Amino acid sequence: MDTNKLRQLLADYMAETISKPDLIMLLDYVAAKENGVQLDQLMNESLLDLAPDPETAVDSAALYQRIISHSQFNRQPIFKKRRYWKWVGAAAAVLVVAGVFFWGVGGSRYSETGSLQGNNRTPVLRTVTTAPSDIPVLRLADGRVINLDSVAGGVLALEDGMQITLEGNQLHYEGGDTKDAEGKTLKNTIITPKGRQYQVILPDGSKMWLNAATTLTYPVQFDRDKRVVEISGEAYFEVQKAANWPFIVKTKTQQVEVLGTHFNVSAYDGDQKAKTTLVEGSVKVSLVRPGNGPNAHEPSTVLKPGQQATTYLNKEAINVDAIDPYEAVSWKENLFVFNNEEISEIMKKVSRWYDVEVVYQDGMAGKRIGGTIPRFAQINELMDALMATGLLRYKMEGGRVVIME
Template sequence: MKTSSVRLQYLFDKYYNKTATPQECDELFAIIDDGKCDEELSRYIRQAWEEIKPGEPLFNVDKSNAILKNILGSADTDNSLKPGRTLILWGKIAAAAVMLLFVGFCVQYYLRQQQPVQTVAKAVKHPAHDALPGGNKAILTLANGKTIILDNAQNGTLAKQGATVVKKTADGQLLYNAAAMADNSPTPSINTIVTPRGGQYQVILPDGTKVWLNAASSLRFPIFFTGKTREVDITGEAYFEVAKNAAMPFKVKTNRAEIEVLGTHFNIMAYDDETTMKTTLLEGAVNIKSGNFSARLKPGQQAQITANGQSKVVDDVDVDDETAWKNGIFQFRDAGIDMILRQASRWYDVDVIYKGTIPHREFNGRIARSVKASELLNMLEYTGVKLKIEGKNIIVL
């Protein structure tokens, strides 16, 4: 439902006078982000600008700084922007950026109406080096050793392995269609799909289980399931939506643990360069085993297993943070710069070089994985971390 003009004017005035409550700010930002009231918002801002006397400076230095702090939404009580504070990004700032576009329009409108000006074209500055985001890229290795580069393969049937047909769908998924097999069927052949750095892919297994693979990951699986269990192996990170089959539990093996499920949704992050393997449950139930550690997870819980064997279960995790990558989002909550840059390294296919010590900063925020690396780095630089891209390297200064 479209917001009434009276309500919008009220929210705008409250925000402009810095008397809006946090709830009112959130409501205004949501309206801006929705875009349905752009014309009215533009009119309100234009009216404010037209009240300024010709020749009068728009804002003094103190006012400009105050507006900047207000837009950035400082978490400090005195609204000061302190180096190293936790960064609250995207969401409110993304919406505020839309408001800034309106302000920019009104500035130009005001200047053109009040006095003739001579414009000089200025070159837009772009990074000398940048890195493009990843995409749907993977290599499939069949049982006979043949490899298929999936991002180059045509849609349709890719291979036939016995009674199993392997297809690439129009929306870029890898689909396995297998005929029903008896329990005494021969041992099935094994296929492996590997995503490189800068890659991701979705696979539909012979039983209908859906698997999303993140960058620099692999999935090893049979071309059909037979026997008492369905077993696959992964490295890196994968999200599973397991097809229900109470008579044949589904097992996922990593280098640190084994996860057993019947039918459920969960995410496994098990990169070798991460100190902690994380298994996060969204719905259903899973049993996880690692050495002497075992646990049964409930939705919203996460099992954490470190490289040195320490294990624990964490309650009430934000599952959106753990699965944002599957939905095309970088999402950080109290994340260190090193962890963020490891994600960037895998997604943008770059190496990270630290010129000094690793900055001890924590970040909160989100940004689309479809942006170039420079946009992610610009977001991080708001906290004072200095970064640059040179060739295939992200350099932390």
């Protein structure tokens, strides 16, 4: 799209005279991630051209509602990529949001186990998420615990010849044999608090990104026959390929086995389900039944890129769905992506990142939101964007968010 055409689409959009085909063209262009710099510049220029007259100021909430009232937006948009920008024009003193596609619907009411209950459903009263620690910590094999916020970086420890180094929010493991005198494998555990992420780079070259409120236990150096890690929370894995050396991720309800690939695992203790999403390569996902040994992982399924395997506590089945893997791994780019999710599910993610309790007033059940939005520095910025959908209002009470109709 040439610059003049894009400028005209933006002008028509802000003047609310854009045609339906042009609106679709503009949103498709905005959704293309590589166009962000040019669009950002043109939007700023367009906003500066606006007269600072309250009657002509652009109201983002009203624009959202007008856009999603079009019939083509009554279903989930199909975008390969999603992009969010915000521009503030000093002359107009207004906020315009473009490229974040929010839509919301009222729907069937669900019980907390997911079954339909009709209009007599008892409303969700609150969302409270927990984290295993209030600070990022590394627990070494010898029992020492290092507060990662209290160290400046550099070499943190040496364990039987293995050097552990902290660089920013990355832990690196290099060199050495980690077998102790009795031949046992030494293990470390890293714990992230709410609102924080860390990366671990292991000696085999595998990389693991940890989301907020996550616990990951892993060998300082892997055994020769297999590579095994255990997780509670969420992590994205880029596993170094190695023939005949499987990489295994264990959660309470899943065992994920790969030889080398990219995938995401979400398995928080407070959730009733665990999800494995394959980005590229191939993984085998097996069901773990409570109380059974490592040889009882049945049933199982092999995922293809773009598929997600979901398991539930106390259910002996694996559900496989085709999804956009970008939705599952967007947290690595500091984005929230909501795909027709109930407000209570959305607020779980918000609670884990901003460390807040969420309280609901009646009327929230069944309301769903879809869209992409960044992880703002302040929770009120995110809540303002959610409120622009017209589905909710909110107020802050200390460390608590109260959600209202």
